[in-house]
Amino acid sequence: xxxxxxxxxxxxxxxxxxxxxxxxxxxxxxxxxxxxxxxxxxxxxxxxxxxxxxxxxxxxxxxxxxxxxxxxxxxxxxxxxxxxxxxxxxxxxxxxxxxxxxxxxxxxxxxxxxxxxxxxxxxxxxxxxxxxxxxxxxxxxxxxxxxxxxxxxxxxxxxxxxxxxxxxxxxxxxxxxxxxxxxxxxxxxxxxxxxxxxxxxxxxxxxxxxxxxxxxxxxxxxxxxxxxxxxxxxxxxxxxxxxxxxxxxxxxxxxxxxxxxxxxxxxxxxxxxxxxxxxxxxxxxxxxxxxxxxxxxxxxxxxxxxxxxxxxxxxxxxxxxxxxxxxxxxxxxxxxxxxxxxxxxxxxxxxxxxxxxxxxxxxxxxxxxxxxxxxxxxxxxxxxxxxxxxxxxxxxxxxxxxxxxx
Numbered sequence: 001x002x003x004x005x006x007x008x009x010x011x012x013x014x015x016x017x018x019x020x021x022x023x024x025x026x027x028x029x030x031x032x033x034x035x036x037x038x039x040x041x042x043x044x045x046x047x048x049x050x051x052x053x054x055x056x057x058x059x060x061x062x063x064x065x066x067x068x069x070x071x072x073x074x075x076x077x078x079x080x081x082x083x084x085x086x087x088x089x090x091x092x093x094x095x096x097x098x099x100x101x102x103x104x105x106x107x108x109x110x111x112x113x114x115x116x117x118x119x120x121x122x123x124x125x126x127x128x129x130x131x132x133x134x135x136x137x138x139x140x141x142x143x144x145x146x147x148x149x150x151x152x153x154x155x156x157x158x159x160x161x162x163x164x165x166x167x168x169x170x171x172x173x174x175x176x177x178x179x180x181x182x183x184x185x186x187x188x189x190x191x192x193x194x195x196x197x198x199x200x201x202x203x204x205x206x207x208x209x210x211x212x213x214x215x216x217x218x219x220x221x222x223x224x225x226x227x228x229x230x231x232x233x234x235x236x237x238x239x240x241x242x243x244x245x246x247x248x249x250x251x252x253x254x255x256x257x258x259x260x261x262x263x264x265x266x267x268x269x270x271x272x273x274x275x276x277x278x279x280x281x282x283x284x285x286x287x288x289x290x291x292x293x294x295x296x297x298x299x300x301x302x303x304x305x306x307x308x309x310x311x312x313x314x315x316x317x318x319x320x321x322x323x324x325x326x327x328x329x330x331x332x333x334x335x336x337x338x339x340x341x342x343x344x345x346x347x348x349x350x351x352x353x354x355x356x357x358x359x360x361x362x363x364x365x366x367x368x369x370x371x372x373x374x375x376x377x378x379x380x381x382x383x384x385x386x387x388x389x390x391x392x393x394x395x396x397x398x399x400x401x402x403x404x405x406x
Contacts, residue, residue: 007047009137010035011151011153012036013137014035015154015158016156016159016321019105020297023064035117038123039122040122043119045102045122046270050307053096054307054370055095055387078096080385081196084173085202086365089197123141125164125167135168136151138170153291155323156292159296160275160297165284166290170287177279177283177301178208178225178279179225180274182272182273183249183272184219185222187265198212201357249259278300279348281345284297286298286332286338289330298315322334
């Protein structure tokens with residue numbers, strides 16, 4: 001028997017109410033479509049993330065009509081402070097803010113509901129309903145019971161954990177592209193001392209970096225991230241369990257004094273939590289008849305920086321735009337969405353190339369040393385942040401070669 005809260009059918013079923021799913025649901029419901037948005041967890045809920053809102057996130061929030069609401073809650077920040085292994089640092093200006101995902105995701109979900117989407121949680125995606133090869137809905141589990149909801153389209157926005165992709169027959173790689181460990185620390189003494197988004201490279205953090213981001217109310221988001229073969233192994237068959245994230249976090253606190261002071265004098269709010277990342281628009285098919293994949297499930301996180309909030313919303317909006325072309329035009333919807341993601345792919349590829357800085361921390365020394373001496377290079381770094389410059393041109397081997405002679 002169907003739960004009274006779950007409809008028998010809808011135009012579009014969106015699975016996952018994070019930034020991608022809520023953005024997609026908002027746009028579709030605002031266009032007058034019957035949208036059911038579900039999530040495996042009741043809201044508000046925590047999500048492991050750095051919580052940084054860089055310029056692409058600001059643009060997406062404006063497009064969703066929630067920018068002012070988000071910024072009223074967020075901690076505004078003016079710079080990213082990049083810290084090299086030998087201690088050199090440069091502050092890169094940008095349009096930045098920090099808001100914990102517990103608040104951000106809840107706000108985006110509520111915006112989707114205001115637009116007309118129905119929201120139900122906790123509801124877990126079990127498998128697609130099929131008519132031949134076409135997805136025509138989903139089997140869901142809610143309240144311990146299985147339910148079937150028919151839909152003209154299903155959008156998977158289920159994040160980095162691959163199980164939903166596996167169940168939907170769209171997973172191409174089960175292992176993550178990266179992993180991260182994050183904690184919240186309250187430390188009144190550090191307020192004003194750490195007032196930028198701090199990114200730190202060091203040989204003991206090889207393959208990744210550490211971060212400290214000032215959040216609202218005297219709380220700091222602190223963590224470490226690791227990407228590439230350090231996570232997946234050279235053969236691509238590693239797993240998150242193979243990575244000792246806590247050891248990397250402890251190394252960060254050992255080599256970077258502000259991190260050590262923050263932890264020593266602060267109070268941990270909750271516990272340290274780890275999570276996988278899916279990067280570079282890789283690891284999953286983007287669609288099948290009747291189903292689109294969006295957000296981090298589609299790999300919407302940047303490999304170099306680990307930033308994913310803005311691109312998750314952007315891909316969710318692109319999925320909605322594709323569906324608004326006409327729900328009955330399977331080939332047209334899929335082609336429109338495929339074209340839109342392929343237009344983004346070169347940028348992700350450049351960030352993938354730029355990620356070699358994480359593998360070779362000494363390059364951070366070079367780039368930061370030159371940026372401190374050259375306003376032009378600092379402007380280019382700001383352009384990377386604002387997405388007016390390609391990171392591959394600055395951080396490719398050719399670009400690094402040019403640094404020596406500019």
